[in-house]
Amino acid sequence: MKKKILVIDDSETIRTQVGQLLRIAGYEVLEAPDGIIGAFTIRERNDLSLVICDVNMPRMDGLEMLDVLRGQTENLPILMLTTEARLDKMDRAKRAGAKAWIIKPFKPELLVAAVAKLVGT
Amino acid sequence: MDSKDWRGVGAMVVDCTVRLFGTFGAELRYTGSPDPIPAADQLTVAVIGLASEALRGSLVMGATPKVLELTHPLRTEKGGHLDNESLRDWAGELANRLVGRVKIQLLTHGITIQLGTPTTMSGRELTLGAALKNPECLPHCFEIGDDWLLVRMEAVAHPETKLSDDPKPVPATDEGGMLIF
Numbered sequence: 001m002k003k004k005i006l007v008i009d010d011s012e013t014i015r016t017q018v019g020q021l022l023r024i025a026g027y028e029v030l031e032a033p034d035g036i037i038g039a040f041t042i043r044e045r046n047d048l049s050l051v052i053c054d055v056n057m058p059r060m061d062g063l064e065m066l067d068v069l070r071g072q073t074e075n076l077p078i079l080m081l082t083t084e085a086r087l088d089k090m091d092r093a094k095r096a097g098a099k100a101w102i103i104k105p106f107k108p109e110l111l112v113a114a115v116a117k118l119v120g121t
Numbered sequence: 122m123d124s125k126d127w128r129g130v131g132a133m134v135v136d137c138t139v140r141l142f143g144t145f146g147a148e149l150r151y152t153g154s155p156d157p158i159p160a161a162d163q164l165t166v167a168v169i170g171l172a173s174e175a176l177r178g179s180l181v182m183g184a185t186p187k188v189l190e191l192t193h194p195l196r197t198e199k200g201g202h203l204d205n206e207s208l209r210d211w212a213g214e215l216a217n218r219l220v221g222r223v224k225i226q227l228l229t230h231g232i233t234i235q236l237g238t239p240t241t242m243s244g245r246e247l248t249l250g251a252a253l254k255n256p257e258c259l260p261h262c263f264e265i266g267d268d269w270l271l272v273r274m275e276a277v278a279h280p281e282t283k284l285s286d287d288p289k290p291v292p293a294t295d296e297g298g299m300l301i302f
Contacts, residue, residue: 098302
């Protein structure tokens with residue numbers, strides 16, 4: 001069975017781009033356009049292997065989503081994929097449970113390698 | 122902020138724009154601050170608000186479809202012309218990346234800003250109006266081939282806000298970089 005990855009980003013272009021990369025790499029991909037729908041999807045499903053999440057999004061940003069889910073995602077790795085490059089933001093994400101941080105623009109092979117490492121394939 | 126500082130902010134915007142598009146292999150040619158501001162037959166515009174105690178305003182980016190298509194990550198997959206929705210979405214993402222770069226530059230000069238999320242629109246005969254609240258904030262025009270891009274960061278500053286003359290590096294990671302926690 002293919003491992004399922006949730007991609008949360010307000011840009012449909014980025015969701016599509018990341019989704020294409022991951023599907024080619026053999027994963028099943030789900031999408032969410034903001035942190036509210038992302039958090040809802042994470043809580044509703046127990047079959048996700050990884051979450052890839054933007055930071056700057058409308059309604060609920062990625063760091064707020066991590067705070068909302070704090071303590072509920074110990075076994076679900078979360079990779080932040082964002083333009084945000086400040087270390088204090090990364091530290092906040094780390095303390096809230098994120099496992100990795102990639103800064104856009106990203107190299108496709110780097111993203112796929114990071115995903116493989118985080119989902120253990 | 123005095124005129125020198127506003128020129129400094131303008132220079133940051135220009136530098137960040139050229140570097141951002143350079144990451145997509147698009148070499149922009151900076152042509153200065155046009156007067157009058159040109160109108161395009163078709164223009165896609167993205168606006169992102171920014172705010173802090175020091176500075177508040179917005180960054181506006183307007184681009185012709187070709188400029189957006191040149192940098193669009195799905196251009197080869199979709200082929201031909203991208204639809205308006207795709208172009209607006211990508212304009213928002215580009216503006217987000219651009220203002221993120223400007224934010225880091227401002228931070229090195231001691232100014233912190235928080236960013237909103239992009240609002241985008243597209244239409245015919247659109248043009249960016251002159252800066253209403255701060256005439257120091259000039260629009261910056263860039264050309265690539267026969268197409269062009271306009272960027273303007275319009276803001277008002279707290280009376281005590283000024284750019285530090287001694288920029289300090291901000292703890293940050295390079296684009297494309299990855300951290301595994």
